[in-house]
Amino acid sequence: MGILLQAPPAIAAPQATANNSLVSVVPNLYWSVAARGPLLIIGAEKYKQVTAPTALDFFGGGMGGLFGAMGGGMPDFAELMGQKKPQLTPLGTPPREGWNPTAIAAQFGAQVVRVGGVSVLAPLLLPDKSKSDSPFGGVDFADMIQEGMAMGGMMGGSRLLPLLASLTPNQLQQASSSSGLPLASLDNQQKTLLQPLMRRTMPFRFDRKPNIPQAGPLDPAPVIPQSDQNQFRLRLTRALNIAPSFPETGAGGQGARMSMRIASGMEEQTGEVRSLALKGGKQANPLAMLMAMGGGQNQKGVPARKKPTDLNTDTGAMNASVSLMGVTTVDELVTRIATVTKVPLFADQRVGKLKVSARGTTARAGDLVQALCWAVGGAVRRISDDRESVYLLTEEVAIKKAENPMTAMMGPISGMMQDQKSAERKAMDAKARLIRQRVLSGIPRGRGAELGARLWQIAEAKPAGDNNMLAVGELPPDLRTRMEDRYKMFSGAIASIPEGVPGINKSEPQPLSQVRCSQDLVAELVAPSLGAVATLASSDANEIHPDLPVPTPPASVALPESIKQRVAAVPLPADEAGAKKLVDSAVARGLTELRVVVPVLGEAALATLGTVARGKIGVVAVLAPLEPLTPEAPRDKSWAGQSLTEWLASPESQKLMSSIPPQLAPTMTRMIGADYLTPEGADVTGFVARVKRLLALPGVTGYALERLAAPGYRSVQGGGMSDGMMFFWQGGANSRERVAFTKDQKSDAAELSGFNFMDMLNPAGPRGAWTKRTTARSEAFIKRLDTALVQAKLPAASVLSGSQPARWEKWTGKFPTSGGSLTAGARPALTVISYTQILAQPGAFGEASEFAGFDEPEQFTGVLRNELKKLADPEAPIRWDGLVLDLADQNFDTALAILERAVAPKS
Numbered sequence: 001m002g003i004l005l006q007a008p009p010a011i012a013a014p015q016a017t018a019n020n021s022l023v024s025v026v027p028n029l030y031w032s033v034a035a036r037g038p039l040l041i042i043g044a045e046k047y048k049q050v051t052a053p054t055a056l057d058f059f060g061g062g063m064g065g066l067f068g069a070m071g072g073g074m075p076d077f078a079e080l081m082g083q084k085k086p087q088l089t090p091l092g093t094p095p096r097e098g099w100n101p102t103a104i105a106a107q108f109g110a111q112v113v114r115v116g117g118v119s120v121l122a123p124l125l126l127p128d129k130s131k132s133d134s135p136f137g138g139v140d141f142a143d144m145i146q147e148g149m150a151m152g153g154m155m156g157g158s159r160l161l162p163l164l165a166s167l168t169p170n171q172l173q174q175a176s177s178s179s180g181l182p183l184a185s186l187d188n189q190q191k192t193l194l195q196p197l198m199r200r201t202m203p204f205r206f207d208r209k210p211n212i213p214q215a216g217p218l219d220p221a222p223v224i225p226q227s228d229q230n231q232f233r234l235r236l237t238r239a240l241n242i243a244p245s246f247p248e249t250g251a252g253g254q255g256a257r258m259s260m261r262i263a264s265g266m267e268e269q270t271g272e273v274r275s276l277a278l279k280g281g282k283q284a285n286p287l288a289m290l291m292a293m294g295g296g297q298n299q300k301g302v303p304a305r306k307k308p309t310d311l312n313t314d315t316g317a318m319n320a321s322v323s324l325m326g327v328t329t330v331d332e333l334v335t336r337i338a339t340v341t342k343v344p345l346f347a348d349q350r351v352g353k354l355k356v357s358a359r360g361t362t363a364r365a366g367d368l369v370q371a372l373c374w375a376v377g378g379a380v381r382r383i384s385d386d387r388e389s390v391y392l393l394t395e396e397v398a399i400k401k402a403e404n405p406m407t408a409m410m411g412p413i414s415g416m417m418q419d420q421k422s423a424e425r426k427a428m429d430a431k432a433r434l435i436r437q438r439v440l441s442g443i444p445r446g447r448g449a450e451l452g453a454r455l456w457q458i459a460e461a462k463p464a465g466d467n468n469m470l471a472v473g474e475l476p477p478d479l480r481t482r483m484e485d486r487y488k489m490f491s492g493a494i495a496s497i498p499e500g501v502p503g504i505n506k507s508e509p510q511p512l513s514q515v516r517c518s519q520d521l522v523a524e525l526v527a528p529s530l531g532a533v534a535t536l537a538s539s540d541a542n543e544i545h546p547d548l549p550v551p552t553p554p555a556s557v558a559l560p561e562s563i564k565q566r567v568a569a570v571p572l573p574a575d576e577a578g579a580k581k582l583v584d585s586a587v588a589r590g591l592t593e594l595r596v597v598v599p600v601l602g603e604a605a606l607a608t609l610g611t612v613a614r615g616k617i618g619v620v621a622v623l624a625p626l627e628p629l630t631p632e633a634p635r636d637k638s639w640a641g642q643s644l645t646e647w648l649a650s651p652e653s654q655k656l657m658s659s660i661p662p663q664l665a666p667t668m669t670r671m672i673g674a675d676y677l678t679p680e681g682a683d684v685t686g687f688v689a690r691v692k693r694l695l696a697l698p699g700v701t702g703y704a705l706e707r708l709a710a711p712g713y714r715s716v717q718g719g720g721m722s723d724g725m726m727f728f729w730q731g732g733a734n735s736r737e738r739v740a741f742t743k744d745q746k747s748d749a750a751e752l753s754g755f756n757f758m759d760m761l762n763p764a765g766p767r768g769a770w771t772k773r774t775t776a777r778s779e780a781f782i783k784r785l786d787t788a789l790v791q792a793k794l795p796a797a798s799v800l801s802g803s804q805p806a807r808w809e810k811w812t813g814k815f816p817t818s819g820g821s822l823t824a825g826a827r828p829a830l831t832v833i834s835y836t837q838i839l840a841q842p843g844a845f846g847e848a849s850e851f852a853g854f855d856e857p858e859q860f861t862g863v864l865r866n867e868l869k870k871l872a873d874p875e876a877p878i879r880w881d882g883l884v885l886d887l888a889d890q891n892f893d894t895a896l897a898i899l900e901r902a903v904a905p906k907s
Contacts, residue, residue, distance in 0.1 A: 020088060022047035022108050023355075030098030031359045038324060038360025039101065039112075040120040040368075042375035045355055047108040049088050054109055055301025056123035058376040059350050059395040111304070113374045116367035118360075122374040125301030129400075158427040160523050160537040161544070163193040164236070164439065165430035172236075176443050180233030180526045194234070196423075197523065197536040198278055204532035206272045212530075214274075221277040224527070229278065233526040235533075238440075238519045238541050240448025240459055242479060244487040245469065245514040274532075309373060310382035311391050317341035318366030324358040330372065331746075332356070334393060337365050345369070348394040349746040349766070351376045369393075383742050383750075385735035390742050399639070399750045411659040431544055431551060438546040446522060451479070459517035462547040469514045487512040518542060553858040556904035557865050559590050560872070565830055565882025567808075568899055569622070571892045572596040572605050578892055579612040585896060586617055589903040593618040595704060597888055599674075600629055603694065610699030620798075621694045622888075624707035625687050625785055626677045634681035636710045636731035639753040643675045644710075647729045656728070676710035676731055679781035684788040691794055704808065706800040708782065708815060713774040732774045745769045778815065786813035798830075806832040808884055821878075828881035831867070835887050835898060838863050857901040864902050 022044040031039045046056060091104065102112045105121060113122045166189060167175060175181035186194065201221045212222050312318070320340040327333050331352035338345040354376070372393055373379055381392045381399075434440070445456060454474075461467040472480055491509050521541040525534045542548075559566045568591050573579040586594060594613065598606050598621045606621055613619045628635060635643035647653050677683075691703055712730030730753055741749045747766040789797070790813075798808045801816035809816060809826040822829050838860055864885070870876055871883065885902070887895035 020049040020090075021045075022049075022110075025091070025099065025104070025108075026357050028094040028098050029101050029359075030095075031101060033360045036119060037117045038119070038358060038363045040118060040324075040359075040371050040375065041101075041357040042121065042330060042372065043351070043354040044121075044357060047110060049091075049107055050109045051088060053106070053124045053301070055125045055127040056109060056377070057127045058354070058378070059348070060127060113371075115370040115374060116364060118363045118367040118371045120371035120375050123304050123377060126304050126377040128302045158423040158539075159193070159196045160521065160539055161430040161434065162423075162426045163190065163197070163523075164521075165433045166190050166193055172439060172442060175234050175236045178235075179528075180235035180524070183232045183234060184230065186234075198525075200279060201275055201277045202525070202534040203273050203275050204527065204530065204534045206274065206530070206532045208271075208531045210272060210274055210530070210532070212274060212276070220280075221275040223277045223280050224530070228527055228529045231527065231529050233528065234536075235524040235526050236443045237446025237522050237524065238443055239446050239522050239538070240451060240456060241516075241518045241520055242448075242451075242455065242475070242483060243516050243518070244472075244483050244490065244512050245516055246487070246490055247510065276532075276534075304374070304377055306370075307373065307377075307379040308397050309379040310397050311343070311345070311369060311380040313366030313369045317343055318364070318369065320365045321362045322365050322368055323362055324360050327356050327358050329356055330354045330376070330393075333358075333368065334372070337368055341365050344388070344390040344743070345380070346390065346392050346742060346746045347372075348378070348392055348748075351378065351393065352746055381748065383739055383748060385739045387736070388739060390739055392742055392746070392748055394748060399748065399753075410656055428551065434544040435546065435548055435550050440521070440541055440544050441546055443521065443541075451476070455517050456519075459519045462545055463518075463542040468517050468542075470517055472512050472515055475515065483515050484512050554861045554865055556902060557861060557868060558904045558906065559883070560868065561590070563868075563871060563880075563883055565593060565828065566591045567593040567595055567620075567830060567882060567884040569595040569832075569884055569886045569888040570895045570899070571888060571890065572598060572602055573609055573892055574605060576608050576612065579609040582609075582892075582896060583613045583616055585900055588905045589899070590906045591617060591903075593620060593701070595620045595622050595884065595888070597622045597706075598694065600627065603697075606694060606700065607697045610697045612699070614699035618701040619699050620702040620704050621691075621700060622704045622706055622800075623687075623691065623694075624674070625684065625705060626679075626682055626707055626710065626781075627674050628677055629683070629686060629690070633683070634678050636676040636678045637733050638712075638730055639733045639750040641733070642729070644729050644731070645675050653728075676707070678731075678734075679713070679777045682781050682785070684781075684785045687785070688788045688792045688794070691789075692792065695794070702795060702797070704798045704800070705811060708799065709778045713778045714771065714815070732770075732777075737773060741770060741773060782813070782815055786811075798828075806834065806837075806886075807880075808832065829878075830882035830884045831871070831878075831880045832884045832886050833860075833864060833867055835860050835885075836889050837886075857898050860898060861902040 022041075026041055026044050029041075033039070043058065046058065091099070091107070101121060105111050106124065109124050110121050111124050112119050164172075167181075171181055171185070174185075183191075183194070215221055318341060322333075322336050322340055324333075327336065329352065330347045333356055334345055334347040334352070337343070369380065376393070378393055378395050379397050381394050381397050383390050383392060448455075455470070458468055458470050472483060475483065495509065519541040520538045521544070522538045523536040525536050527533070568586060570582065573582055582594065594609070594617060596606065596609065596619065606619075610619050626636075637643050638647065640647075642650065648657070694700055694703060710731035711728070712732040733750075733753075738749050741747065745766055747769070749766070749770050752767055752770055789811075797811040799811045799816045801807050801809055807829050809822070809829040812823070812825045817823065817826060867883070871880055885899065887898055890898065
């Protein structure tokens, strides 16, 4: 150690260098090992020259990790938003002997810290994690979701149509003029209908230079003076839209979910755009929200400090000497420490690949461990099972658990869904009135008028069949090029999706042949004193086309005999009277089978239903092989040591469940109705005995399997009903698995019990590796289960798949497939129409949602009619063997009422 390590020969003839990166500076550093001991520089690639210290995060993905996972680098947001970068003072040419690290460290947001006999370069600031447990970085999610919906124009039509229907003929005439309708002339009811469209912050388009100060990208938008707001006007126009005709990519004939409609005239707009606020107070800035979702920490940071650690570095084996010669990475250095001390020490994979530059030949192991902790802002955590302990250089000794995002999201989402439910009902009444009054014919053409009469005639035709389609070759050359570019972008996005992704059918790319011409109804907010206009809302103008029939609730739908298996999944009736009512109603409607979930104490009720149904309709018992049948059965638990029912009793769960939207509550109740067994503790012999007992009951014609994996055992895409629980509760906790995972992956599986946006974007990371391990445990259980079922010579079961669309398929001895295709062994396969899913996804089912918005039975009936059309289509991507109307998560009386409303009796 007592030698002077000069920098490389370049120091002898120093050259000016692009020294905004610490990597370029390291070769030109002077350090006397003889006088000051060894020096470690770790993660030089993370340091850039700064004008003021900024937090350096070695463990969080943040926006940089997010963009990196997507294949790009971290964007410079200041430059992106047109701001000038702060000017850095170049370090210039180094002194002949080299730069002193202590003197220049601060210019890179760093400091030199002395630890025993070792010095190490460490960050001055670390991220302020006080808010990072919130997935939205402390941004109010209610504000964020409302602003995001408003910015995207989401659900604006359901607010616009009631306002439009409230206008008198004279008001409509004024609103359809170039000057617009003064808002001051609206009555109180109309102002109430207008209010949801008047967002706190709106982008205005100016026709002259704005006389308003320019705000920065993270600054609050300037508030429009009340005197100018008093002159606001409402203006109605129709905008022409031309969109490529995209191929169907969804399984089961679902169309492209990607909205690519463009207002072709909007691209020709000129003039400056400024975001302005209608009122002061808190504003949800979109850029701030984006940054918060990616990282959530305060970029100003907190001073770096020595953190508590689980490894005593002062005595014993930590006194051993470790060679520094030739070390290049943190992983390599930690391995050397572990080798000489015989302490099983590992570096978290998030920091293991960081580069190490060492000056000196050897150093004490304990000093090096402390230096590593300082360098990455971390600590050493002890991880143990009943046999051994390992140590992990990671961020904190305590396991950090991100706040369950659903806790923050569910309340605002619930309020939004209820508000939307009310708005959709009002919009249905408004739509009928607007069609009858032929209101659309009085609203003038606006953006896109320059594209000529031919396109407008097609767009204005009654929406039916191919009325609104046009061959792409008939477009003007420039517009054709734009459409083809958008089509190629869509095709490229689909082509980049990996094979086997659920819900995606990838077909051979075809050239664009047709475009769809349509028109949007656009409501604008005109500010005459400012010379500016903002878009309040837009919706499909053809929804109120004068030639359309006035919408009415759909009639009940008859199930065609051509569908061989016509199934209803319903709750198990509690008594004989309920069983008779259900069987009589189902038989009258031509159903061939009833599927009922049979709880642990439900055998007597199943026997009653089977007796009533015998010879009339099939009865299938739906069973969960991982459901505990006895109090002492080994429950699966989370890293917090809680079984599912224990978690449900926790304050966090109670808060979460209290805010679940009514539309989602039945599904959640069904999903979390019982604990899970551990895969190793599942009693397949006892389960097979139970199946035999149930199949021996009169009238019971089969059995089906569901809940084959607890949350945490499968990827988000392939876990069936358990997937949604990933945000709520996850099983799989096992101390031996945790230790093994740490040794194998250099990551602590217990941290995966929290939430991180990066998990969704990095399938090859720790989450994916943990899922692979737990999936192997799950597969071992499924193999035991299948072997026992085969040996018992039980008839073939069916199993609920988590595919999109969801389906019941034949049990093949494997976890159910996920994806659009069907293997021959998985047949017969029955597509599922879930009542709760329809309610939970407004607008996801196309035109069916127009029938009655959130008027539940009518919307379910409308979806059923559309799905039956798809089943009858000879060109459908999948030929289903049957249909399941899933009402199982409703109470018995509600399920029966929905069934009788949606399905017509046989004639």
